[in-house]
Amino acid sequence: MYTEGLLPFLLVLSAYTANSVQVGVIKNVRLVPSGTIINTTYHTCLCILVTSSQNIQGFNYNSQNDTCALFTNYSSSFIYILQNDSDSTFYFRQLPPVISMNTNYSTIQTQLTTVLTNAAATTIKTTTTKLFNAGKFFYVNKPTTASSLPVISIFWPFDNSAKDLNNVYATNFSGITYSALGITGYGAALSLTYSATSYVMVSTPYVNLRNRSFTIDLWANPASGMSANDYPFVVICQTTSPNYRCLQALLRSGKPMLTLYYSDCESSRSVKSSTWIHLAFIYDYASNTMSLYVNGYLDTNCSSVSPFQGTPNTTLIIGGAKVLKMYYEGLIDQLSVVTRVKSASEILDTATLVVYYSFINQNLLDSGPNLINGTGINTTFTAGRVDDAIVFNGTASYIQINNLILLGTTGWPYSFAFWIYPYSTQNGTLIHMYMPTAATIQCIPILGFTSSGSLVAQSWNATQILTIHGPVISSNSWIHIAHTYSSNGSIRLYVNGSLVAISTATSPNSTLSPPVTVIVGHCGNTTLCSCSSGAVVPGQYRGLMDEFRIYSRACNASEVYALANP
Numbered sequence: 001m002y003t004e005g006l007l008p009f010l011l012v013l014s015a016y017t018a019n020s021v022q023v024g025v026i027k028n029v030r031l032v033p034s035g036t037i038i039n040t041t042y043h044t045c046l047c048i049l050v051t052s053s054q055n056i057q058g059f060n061y062n063s064q065n066d067t068c069a070l071f072t073n074y075s076s077s078f079i080y081i082l083q084n085d086s087d088s089t090f091y092f093r094q095l096p097p098v099i100s101m102n103t104n105y106s107t108i109q110t111q112l113t114t115v116l117t118n119a120a121a122t123t124i125k126t127t128t129t130k131l132f133n134a135g136k137f138f139y140v141n142k143p144t145t146a147s148s149l150p151v152i153s154i155f156w157p158f159d160n161s162a163k164d165l166n167n168v169y170a171t172n173f174s175g176i177t178y179s180a181l182g183i184t185g186y187g188a189a190l191s192l193t194y195s196a197t198s199y200v201m202v203s204t205p206y207v208n209l210r211n212r213s214f215t216i217d218l219w220a221n222p223a224s225g226m227s228a229n230d231y232p233f234v235v236i237c238q239t240t241s242p243n244y245r246c247l248q249a250l251l252r253s254g255k256p257m258l259t260l261y262y263s264d265c266e267s268s269r270s271v272k273s274s275t276w277i278h279l280a281f282i283y284d285y286a287s288n289t290m291s292l293y294v295n296g297y298l299d300t301n302c303s304s305v306s307p308f309q310g311t312p313n314t315t316l317i318i319g320g321a322k323v324l325k326m327y328y329e330g331l332i333d334q335l336s337v338v339t340r341v342k343s344a345s346e347i348l349d350t351a352t353l354v355v356y357y358s359f360i361n362q363n364l365l366d367s368g369p370n371l372i373n374g375t376g377i378n379t380t381f382t383a384g385r386v387d388d389a390i391v392f393n394g395t396a397s398y399i400q401i402n403n404l405i406l407l408g409t410t411g412w413p414y415s416f417a418f419w420i421y422p423y424s425t426q427n428g429t430l431i432h433m434y435m436p437t438a439a440t441i442q443c444i445p446i447l448g449f450t451s452s453g454s455l456v457a458q459s460w461n462a463t464q465i466l467t468i469h470g471p472v473i474s475s476n477s478w479i480h481i482a483h484t485y486s487s488n489g490s491i492r493l494y495v496n497g498s499l500v501a502i503s504t505a506t507s508p509n510s511t512l513s514p515p516v517t518v519i520v521g522h523c524g525n526t527t528l529c530s531c532s533s534g535a536v537v538p539g540q541y542r543g544l545m546d547e548f549r550i551y552s553r554a555c556n557a558s559e560v561y562a563l564a565n566p
Helices: 007-016 076-083 105-119 123-134 224-228 344-352 557-564
Strands: 021-027 036-039 044-050 056-062 067-070 089-095 153-156 170-174 177-179 189-192 199-203 214-222 230-238 245-252 255-260 263-266 277-284 289-294 297-302 316-319 330-338 353-357 375-377 379-383 388-392 398-404 414-422 429-435 442-449 454-460 465-472 479-485 491-495 498-502 516-520 543-551
Touching: 189 316, 214 230, 214 245, 214 344, 230 330, 255 277, 255 289, 255 297, 263 289, 263 297, 277 344, 289 344, 316 330, 344 353, 353 398, 398 543, 414 557, 442 479, 454 479, 454 491, 465 491, 465 498, 479 557, 491 557, 516 543
Parallel strands: none
Antiparallel strands: 021 089, 036 067, 044 056, 044 089, 153 330, 170 199, 177 189, 189 330, 199 316, 214 277, 214 330, 230 245, 230 316, 245 255, 255 263, 277 289, 289 297, 353 543, 375 398, 379 388, 388 543, 398 516, 414 479, 414 543, 429 442, 429 516, 442 454, 454 465, 479 491, 491 498
16 A cells, blocks of 8 residues: 555566555545455455655555455554545555465565665665564465464453444343443443343354464453352353363352363462452463463463364353353453463553553553543643653642542552653652542542652551652652552552662551542642641642553562663
């Protein structure tokens, strides 16, 4: 895909792909953010976007089961570029399978880089290097196998609806309701009862997991009856033969378990009832292994497991599986089914990255998995440490983040990490937490400054505020700060990736109860600023902030160091 008027580039590309076929052209229009699928007998697709200034802005190579899929995995920034380049003409071409099994990978890279470099001398070098290093854009032709099939990705947010996010998969449901507050704090969660008539059935199109890798991950809040029953989250069960061929992701007697036919992979860890927990069930087709993750961390591995052999046209069931007399009771939220193996880091972020504000494009949109957007009060933006940064410089200038579910839960770990560029460090609140639903306001400043400019981190238990002191922070320079709280009650303070203060373990926090509101850059108002403040002198923080993150885990030293050295 490339703009008109680049005849030399077209000639070079044509020489390299003499057998390519032009399958479409769009002139002088904007490309809207929707997917386009072109199916032919050709095997590969080369897609290039060149702007009117002849800079290559997009490049995609796809080889999946004779299908060329364009713009199915676009990002918001990519859409923005396309929408604002309305003078372009887009050409669509497909390539035959010109790469053989004996083709040398480095030769392919050199040839393609040379061709594209002739078209856009400096721009493409960085682009192709990143693409090839990512290992995603050039593949040797091989027979279609499970690993080369197009990836299926389905996500159910369960925000007062049983439909998937893209409304692709038809659902039949019975006996379900929705909780008032899901794990994200702004949406709902699916609520099921222990009954044969409480379920969600998914079909047309069917979710085919036969001979494929897959990852099933979700948030669950099970009822107490799980300790004596099988609580299924997802079931695909072929019932046309005497021996059922079933895939089950479930809790068995309160323990996470993935079963394929008679191959069981069970955790030794028992799940707490009436408590949110993140679970991931993975089957790796390439290695014939099953893996279970609990709250973002690998819990159990099982090897030598044959792939699922159920027929492709089998219904997927969420919750009650009448045919197996297995029913789930409790809440399910943010359910994902994808036909690939999610990485350990991806699962960890899904389970524990609560909020991430990069401030790119000068907004408070959450770049993390939960899409918990912030509300800015009297804030502006400017150039930051990484990209853009938010500016706190008013009399009541702050970010408010509402209804955080895990933060404040007794014994649940957390971390805050961000960059600051303070104009002054005498007094001021960096992080303030409070529980808005209590009859009596309960709140505490978690991070802030003393009157002498020292950095202070704090937590709480049933009787007192726990405080640790860091160094005096210099003004008018970028400083990275991280504050972690462990489930044993200890807290740590890091400055520029180095540990500067640590407390001994104490009783876990128990003053606040979820949902909790976080205020960033200020204590909020007169009432909230009057809470017990410990060593922090509450008030307005004046300065910049960038790359703000909240985790529902205690980041370790190496993780903090990586955040401080991007």
